[in-house]
Each structure stands twice: as structure tokens, then as C-alpha cells.
Amino acid sequence: MVRGVYIHIPFCHQICNYCDFNKFFFQNQPVDEYIEALGQEMVLWADDLKNASVETIFIGGGTPTSLSVKQLERLLALIHTHIPMDSLVEFTSEANPDELTLEKMQLMRKFGVNRLSMGVQTFDQELLQVLGRTHSNDHVYKVIEYAKQTNFPSISIDLMYGLPNQTMDQWKASLKEAFRLNIPHISAYSLLVEPKTIFYNLLSKGKLTLPGEDLEAEMYSYLMDEMKRNGYAQYEISNFAYKGIESKHNLLYWDNDEYIGLGAGAHGYVNSVRYSNHGPLKKYMHTIEVDEKPIMMQKEVSQVEKMEEEMFLGLRKNEGVSLARFEQRYGQALQGVYGKEIDELLEKELVSIENNFIKLTKRGRFVGNEVFQYFLTS
Structure with missing residues (x-):
């Protein structure tokens, strides 16, 4: 929603x-x-x-x-x-x-x-x-x-x-x-x-x-x-x-929830679809004049892509990604999906698992983009 x-x-x-x-x-x-x-x-x-x-x-x-x-x-x-x-x-x-x-x-x-x-x-x-x-x-x-x-x-x-x-x-x-x-x-x-x-x-x-x-x-x-x-x-x-x-x-x-983006060049995420609006003003306004949403590109986000986004967006937060919420949302245990990746990151001390959350360590915050790459498999 x-x-x-x-x-x-x-x-x-x-x-x-x-x-x-x-x-x-x-x-x-x-x-x-x-x-x-x-x-x-x-x-x-x-x-x-x-x-x-x-x-x-x-x-x-x-x-x-x-x-x-x-x-x-x-x-x-x-x-x-x-x-x-x-x-x-x-x-x-x-x-x-x-x-x-x-x-x-x-x-x-x-x-x-x-x-x-x-x-x-x-x-x-x-x-x-x-x-x-x-x-x-x-x-x-x-x-x-x-x-x-x-x-x-x-x-x-x-x-x-x-x-x-x-x-x-x-x-x-x-x-x-x-x-x-x-x-x-x-x-x-x-x-x-x-x-x-x-x-x-x-x-x-x-x-x-x-x-x-x-x-x-x-x-x-x-x-x-x-x-x-x-x-x-x-x-x-x-x-x-x-x-x-x-x-x-x-x-x-960062919670990977849905929102409507309005305006020229805006991005949104609605009903599992990520979209972006036309950027040029004339194109944006002309499309609206003919009673059409001014969407330039849209893509339905697959289950695998949703899980990837849950990880690289959620890991930006200090509290990290909830293991319980991940399983509730996607019907699979997080470590069942990304067990190998998580084990490697734990070994490198770039993430930790505390109170049923996986999160970046202080060291991991310095190389966040490197950590996020582990979860981009699609």
C-alpha cells in the first residue's frame, strides 16, 4: 500500500x-x-x-x-x-x-x-x-x-x-x-x-x-x-x-515501501511497479493535457528484485534488515536466500546479526556500496 x-x-x-x-x-x-x-x-x-x-x-x-x-x-x-x-x-x-x-x-x-x-x-x-x-x-x-x-x-x-x-x-x-x-x-x-x-x-x-x-x-x-x-x-x-x-x-x-512520485522527472513505486516521469517540461505537461499519466518508464519489480532492494536499502539503516520482516514479506528465511553472502560478510566483519536484525558494522559503513553488491544477483 x-x-x-x-x-x-x-x-x-x-x-x-x-x-x-x-x-x-x-x-x-x-x-x-x-x-x-x-x-x-x-x-x-x-x-x-x-x-x-x-x-x-x-x-x-x-x-x-x-x-x-x-x-x-x-x-x-x-x-x-x-x-x-x-x-x-x-x-x-x-x-x-x-x-x-x-x-x-x-x-x-x-x-x-x-x-x-x-x-x-x-x-x-x-x-x-x-x-x-x-x-x-x-x-x-x-x-x-x-x-x-x-x-x-x-x-x-x-x-x-x-x-x-x-x-x-x-x-x-x-x-x-x-x-x-x-x-x-x-x-x-x-x-x-x-x-x-x-x-x-x-x-x-x-x-x-x-x-x-x-x-x-x-x-x-x-x-x-x-x-x-x-x-x-x-x-x-x-x-x-x-x-x-x-x-x-x-x-x-529505506523500508522499501511504496510511494507515488509526482512531477517532471519524479520517481515512484506503486503496486510493485517502479516508474519515472518524463523530465522535460513540455513532454511532462503535454502528456497530462491528454489525460495520461506522464510516465516515461515503468518496470514491474520481480520477487528476486524486491528481496535485493530490501537488502541494499534496508542495510543503509543503522538498525539494518529485520530477519522476521524479510521472511514475512517474501515467505523465505533471509539466511536461506543469502546464506553464503552473509557468511562471507560476517567473516569480513562488515555486517553483524543482533536481536534478529542484520546490519552494517561501523567498518561496513565505510564500504556500504561494496556490501550492497553482495545482494545484487539478478
């Missing part, structure tokens, strides 16, 4: 140097028309939404806060019109710190948004410029003040490490500032240089200097230690939170 809804807003006032998500420079784009198309796409999913128990909604991008107050209000009104809210427990919007005004935050609270996910990335102004970010630390401080004024229940920030020419001291300083601000949820990711990004082009020309693997591993180790020391529980490879503040929407992904 569908438990969540993801809504993609693909517009940005500034294209970041590392971003490979489906996005478009805001100026001269059919933003109002796109929002109406999103509403129509919700109508096309009406039967599935009617039978869903929607616990989480996540508005991502792009940059949802690139919308004007009027546009944001229209989007939120459409969500309330077409998506059942009876079971909703978490309603998140991504945000750029320099685009969040008090008025926008008041509007979000009016419509039930109870969690902000801010792309801070670093508190070092020079590194922000390297990333192509337009905000300053003062913007972050202002948003935190607005959050107090509007009684925003939860704020999360994204931080990045392994950035071009980033030093260990810079990484330590960013974490120290995040702790000082008492942010209840922090996601911290190592930089991945993806194709079709400015960083990728620079790297291919030899014009991008990245920290080596050893320094990046040192940064990750320091991250885990300092998070624990400052009262944050690590509940996933890259995510840390005060108790009870974990991202329920992201846990839905």
Missing part, C-alpha cells in the same frame, strides 16, 4: 555546480502552468490516492522555495484538495535559506507543513561559492529565527564533505556551527561528482581538486564520532537526529 507522496518542483533561481537532479533555471519557465499540471496529475492518481494511507508528503526539487508566495499557496491548496491527509504525520518541504521568507513559512505552517529540509551544505563562505550556492550563514540564522516565530516543529539541514579543496578544519568548523545552532536533524553526504554537472566538466578537464579517499574517510569517521558525542543518533548511513526526529519519509524509501 502507498504510504507516501513525493512532489517535484524542478525550478531553481541558481543552478548549483554539483546538482544532477531534474531542474530548470526559473526565468521564463511556465511555472504557473506546471503547478496546474501537478494538480491534474494528482487527479490522474485519484484511485490510488483514495486507497492509500498517506503518512508522509515530501516536496523536493529543484527548489520548492523558488516559488512565489502565490504559487506556493496554489501548490499547497492543490495538495490539500487531492491528497488524503487523515493519516499524515510528516509534511516536508525542501528549502534554500535565502529564499525562505517569514511569509512563506507562515503559509507553509497554515497548510500543515511541519518539517523543513534546508540545503545548507557548508558554513564556510568560500566553499559555498565553490558549490555555486547563493545563501550566506546569516540567511540560515534568519530562517532559524523565523522557525521559532512560526512554531515550526522540525528543521533538518544538509551538509556536505569531500568538497573541492576542503580541509579537515573546515569540516570540523561546519559541524561545530551546526551543533551550536541545535539543529535537530542533520543529513551529511560526501560529494559525488555526477555526469552533466559543472563539477563533472571541471573534473574531466583536470580543473577540480578533491580530497583523497583517506581524508574523506577521516571526515566520515569524525562525523560519526561527533554526532554521537553531541547527542545525535545515527539511524542511516548519512542521517543523524535527536531521538524521535528521524525523517519518516526517507525511512519509507
